[in-house]
Amino acid sequence: MSTGAQAVVDAGGAELTRIMDRVEQRMSELAVGHGPVLARHAGETISAGGKRLRPMLVCLAAGAPPPETDGLVRAAVAVELVHGATLVHDDVLDGSAMRRGRPTVVATGGRAAATATGDLLFSRAFAELAGGGSPESVRVLARASRELALGELTQREDAYRLDVTVERYLARCRLKTAVLFRAACELGALEAGGEPGALGAFGERIGLAFQILDDVLDVSGPPERTGKPRGTDLLDGTVTLPLILARERDPEIDLRGVRTTDEAAAVCDRIEATGALEEARCRAAELVAEAKLALPALPLRQREALELAADVMVERYA
Amino acid sequence: MSTGAQAVVDAGGAELTRIMDRVEQRMSELAVGHGPVLARHAGETISAGGKRLRPMLVCLAAGAPPPETDGLVRAAVAVELVHGATLVHDDVLDGSAMRRGRPTVVATGGRAAATATGDLLFSRAFAELAGGGSPESVRVLARASRELALGELTQREDAYRLDVTVERYLARCRLKTAVLFRAACELGALEAGGEPGALGAFGERIGLAFQILDDVLDVSGPPERTGKPRGTDLLDGTVTLPLILARERDPEIDLRGVRTTDEAAAVCDRIEATGALEEARCRAAELVAEAKLALPALPLRQREALELAADVMVERYA
Structure with a gap:
């Protein structure tokens, strides 16, 4: 584990470690x-981690420390299962062999097994969350799931549209990635009996930063x-921020x-030679800074x- | 509408007509x-009806008449959305052009749009059901969704396995079809504050009959x-009851x-020349009879x- 990730775990205390073990x-x-077939594929998806x-x-x-409740375990599991479901379906559409x-x-089981595995993970996610008894939580996760589908689409x-603007790129990142980070924060806040809105805004911004840095890493x-x-x-025709920024400086760059x-x-x-990666990293760092500013009044340890x-x-890509 | 279906509507009364309109x-x-894209495809899926x-x-x-509650509308909508989601995903896997x-x-929008549309319908189904506030209902629908995925798989x-037995065929029909009929009945019973088990058994049997007759109709x-x-x-390599029964009489029949x-x-x-279709129809009629016997004590009008x-x-295929 990186020193940063270890610091997060330390900040969360033994309670965080225990609850993540329960997850x-x-x-x-x-x-x-x-x-046997679905169990194997769902199991591999889950354990791939x-x-x-x-x-x-x-x-x-x-x-921080988190409350060690069943409801919190359920919410954490549900979010990760939705994440896994979308990855499995994306891999089917992309025909991806490795992740x-x-x-x-899809590479080991074929399209039918992978589609069914994704559907299974989706339905398990909602069953898991509903077991906690909060309709509001299910609505939060369903909204995020809907937006993830929209983002993928x-x-x-x-694809291959070189006229995609930074704004449209960010809107897509919000849908395909940031909404689930938002939902994660909202679900945690709801489980603690708090107000989900402000923590959701924090989650959305770090989700955007995460996706931008993921796109930097691809380059x-x-x-x-x-x-x-x-x-x-x-190769997939996906126009990302590094490419958009690079083309502002070197318009001959093309992915077609x-x-x-x-x-x-x-x-x-x-792309790298244009300095676009540095600029994209800066945008991500700005979003992380904004995310921190968006945090509501919280106990000091939780804020930290x-x-x-x-x-x-940010660190994982520095 | 067929006379039988009209009789069902008549038995449900103006209340059933009104609630189905609300659905x-x-x-x-x-x-x-x-x-726009998801709205179009989801809308077409829903209105295709x-x-x-x-x-x-x-x-x-x-x-009968049904209680005109929001919760009942939500449950009815959720079941139909899950049904629609599975059809859309099945069509992706089969590459089906028409339904x-x-x-x-998948024919009009491509695989990505169709996969996203199915995922959207799934998540909407659970959000709709959770809005009613019953975790037990969400669990029922999630269990059915999981089994539908397993059935499809x-x-x-x-496929193309001519050694599939009647028992394995029925187990598959249960998973791919009957579990959602079971869930429909269980959700209705739960919404009315009743015991879901016995009505679920009724639903499962008529779901099996429905699938058998669907397979007869294909022939x-x-x-x-x-x-x-x-x-x-x-053509899909699906070994159904008519083929299994026909091969008992004419083992040369093959779909490879x-x-x-x-x-x-x-x-x-x-297949038809062997008389297998009549035998399959009889099996379905037996299941319908069993379904009726499985009904618990109910008000006379609801039972009817x-x-x-x-x-x-049965009638729709007679």
């Missing part, structure tokens, strides 16, 4: 009992760290006609933990 | 507000009524190698309405 435990339990940033946000939005250095569900509509690599070749977005990873890497080099979590978003 | 109204409202059998079951399981005589979402695993046609060529299941609609129609003729609804499942 993992519960997710493992949910993978079983759906027949990633950084569990969203469940951690749920917990810290509820408090996080492992074969995708927007991205495909915008900068290195592949050893990201687990995928540089320029994967370019990019077919091989070597060609994509060459375009990445050219959330600020640290926001910094971790 | 339609609510579904139309839900189609808007998701951006079909017979609204599942919402009607939700209502009649709550009572109910209209172009599918089972069907694909079993018998006629295409003018079904809106699709005969033998579509054969069937590539064209003409070849499929020829196999349909051969549910029995009529069960008969309508």
